[in-house]
Amino acid sequence: MSSAPDGMAAQILAGDRRALARAITLIESTRADHRREAEALLEAVLPRTGRSLRIGISGPPGVGKSTFIEAFGRHAISAGKRLAVLAVDPTSRLSGGSILGDKTRMEELSRMEEAFIRPSPAGLTLGGVARRTREALLLCEAAGFDLILVETVGVGQSETAVAEMVDLFLLLLLPGGGDDLQGIKRGIMELADIIVVNKADGDLAPAAERSAADVANALRLMQPLHKAWRPEVLRCSALKNIGIEAIWERTEAFAAALGGSGELPARRRIQAKSWLWHELSDNLLETLKSHPIVAERLIDLEAKVAAGKMAPATAARQVLAAFLGG
Amino acid sequence: MSSAPDGMAAQILAGDRRALARAITLIESTRADHRREAEALLEAVLPRTGRSLRIGISGPPGVGKSTFIEAFGRHAISAGKRLAVLAVDPTSRLSGGSILGDKTRMEELSRMEEAFIRPSPAGLTLGGVARRTREALLLCEAAGFDLILVETVGVGQSETAVAEMVDLFLLLLLPGGGDDLQGIKRGIMELADIIVVNKADGDLAPAAERSAADVANALRLMQPLHKAWRPEVLRCSALKNIGIEAIWERTEAFAAALGGSGELPARRRIQAKSWLWHELSDNLLETLKSHPIVAERLIDLEAKVAAGKMAPATAARQVLAAFLGG
Secondary structure (H helix, E strand, O other), rough: OOOOOOHHHHHHOOOOHHHHHHHHHHHHHHOHHHHHHHHHHHHHHHOOOOOOOEEEEEOOOOOHHHHHHHHHHHHHHHOOOOOOEEEEEOOOOOOOOHHHOHHHHHHHHOOOOEEOOOOOOOOHHHEEEHHHHHHHHHHHOOOOOOOOEEEOOOOOOOOHHHHOOEEEEEEOOOOOOOOOHHHHHHHOHHHHOOOOOOOOOOHHHHHHHHHHHHHHHHOOOEEEEEEEEEEEEEEOOOOOOOOOHHHHHHOOOHHHHHHHHHHHHHHHHHHHHHHHHHHHHHHHHHHHHHHHHHHHHHHHHHHHOOOOOOOOOHHHHHHHHHOOOO | OOOOHHHHHHHHOOOOOHHHHHHHHHOOOOOOOHHHHHHHHHHHHHHHOOOOEEEEEEOOOOOOOOHHHHHHHHHHHOOOOOOEEEEEEEOOOOOOOOOOOOHHHHHHHHHOOEEEEEEOOOOOOOHHHHHHHHHHHHHHHHOOOOOEEEOOOOOOOHHHHHHHOEEEEEEOOOOOOOOOOOOOOOOHHHHHHHEOOOOOHHHHHHHHHHHHHHHHHHHOOOOOOOOOOOOEEEEEOOOOOOOHHHHHHHHHHHHHHHHOOHHHHHHHHHHHHHHHHHHHHHHHHHHHEEEEEEEEHHHHHHHHHOOOOOHHHHHHHHHHHHOOOO
16 A cells, blocks of 8 residues: 555546555555545545435345346446446455455446446444445545445345435345245335336236335335435346336436435435444444453343343443443 | 332332332432432342333324323223333423323323323433333333333334334324325334224224225235234224224234244343443443533534535544544
8 A cells, every 4th residue: 555645546536446446445454554544535535526326226135136237337337427336245254255246247347447346345344344335435436436336235234324325225126926925124115215126027027017016005105205206116127128227217317306405415414424423333332342341341241131130221331430430 | 219229129019109100200310329229229120020011102193192002001901901101202301291191191091000101201312211211111010010001202213212122013003095195104114013003983994994904015015023923904993992902912912922932032132232232322422422622523523524524434533532532
């Protein structure tokens, strides 16, 4: 990491993809000197961020996320966009070890000059992975990418984490078989701005139509998230490139609607502040957990609390007294 | 507050309602000496807690929560239960100032010896109100109440807070008029174990039937929260006391199903641990916000972050350095 942040910042702002890749690797590092360089870099490029549409993409295993991203991405590029594809995968232990953002699954897209694909950062916690992805997102914007996709698997709270860093949340679904074991994970439907039933072709076309109708009915029962947008349900076949143009058109309509109503800037302000408080909370708890004396007491007290042998507020006060020196 | 905790603990365990009321007032106090007394009291009674079924109840304004709680509570009492009714209302600024838990709205129930009704504690934050309610819940169990209802209005995250302290979450709905402005608040349907469409009588009966069917269809799309229970949708008229027995029967079925599968004890262990971490996080952030030097920097940095002039992780690090003495 010998390039000075100023130099690296200039390269990124000039659209240098290799500098961008190095910068994202810098951001993923936990070394204190790297963190300082990374922060200086982010400060340097921050004024040139915010100019993309940020889309989160999730869906159950097997729904065809990679195929969809490739089809959708190619269409966006043909419409003049420069596209970055990032990923949040808290199960990723080694950089590049995640199945998300795997270029071999998006082969054509990965060869296009207008696309930049990056696997999920590794990280011990979802919070750590999410922070790195948010920072990578900002760097990609500074490098001139004006459409950012953030892909995630349905592990733990990763959808919520991604929803908190994007403008639009797109949920992919399989055509239902009437089997509610394939049900939508709780809490996810309510995050979605656009829901897409994929594989809506051939034998599955009727099932896809029914699923889309069912989901649309369910959405009608719920209060919309935004004043200027009601969630929509579409169908497509990503493999056969059917229905992709309509989805692209609706994402543009979403951006226009929320941009026009001022809801998008407002949403981003809330997201930025929320990120600040997440960072404060996460870091304080991490400091607590790595404090030599406190950590041991914490394990003991947590066990007592779980067993119903100590009231949580009592345990919390004891931990904090030890930590803050009371 | 002159009674020693030992004395007060003994009185509560003996079922003395006035001691219970005094103890809950003690818990609501922010004075440091009162907190210590309250903690000692909780430790003394803790072994005798956990023996109730805890039910959260929410729904939009005008749905008839008080009427429902009265009808449901009277039925539970006729089935041999002793019932406590608590409330989480973060808009409540003065103890007793909240509209929830207002005895005049549950007049018959409030006169019954087997029922104990307490308004929401006051508190500056939802976290503070939730903690006091959780502790009051434990005291009520120690006093021999074996059915605890926790009522809430749909303000902010209060449903989530209540869902985290109960076994069963019951959502009341109005018969829909086809107007999606009456839509279910986002994120609430996924919390519900039992959904009840109230006012399902007279002119509204057909609309109630349609709403119940719509909600049931929507729930079928989602993965259930529990292995041993699929969410159910019922109808009732609380005012006319129709359908209440069936609802009571289903809450008993829920308790039996989740008790039998071990999911209920597991859920409570998770809730207790989660409460501990909420307390730690909330208290650490409160300490941060009230630190004289840090608080001022925080306001300034938060504004910069919201305006996109500083990266949140950078701001967080600066705040923490000031706080932890770096």
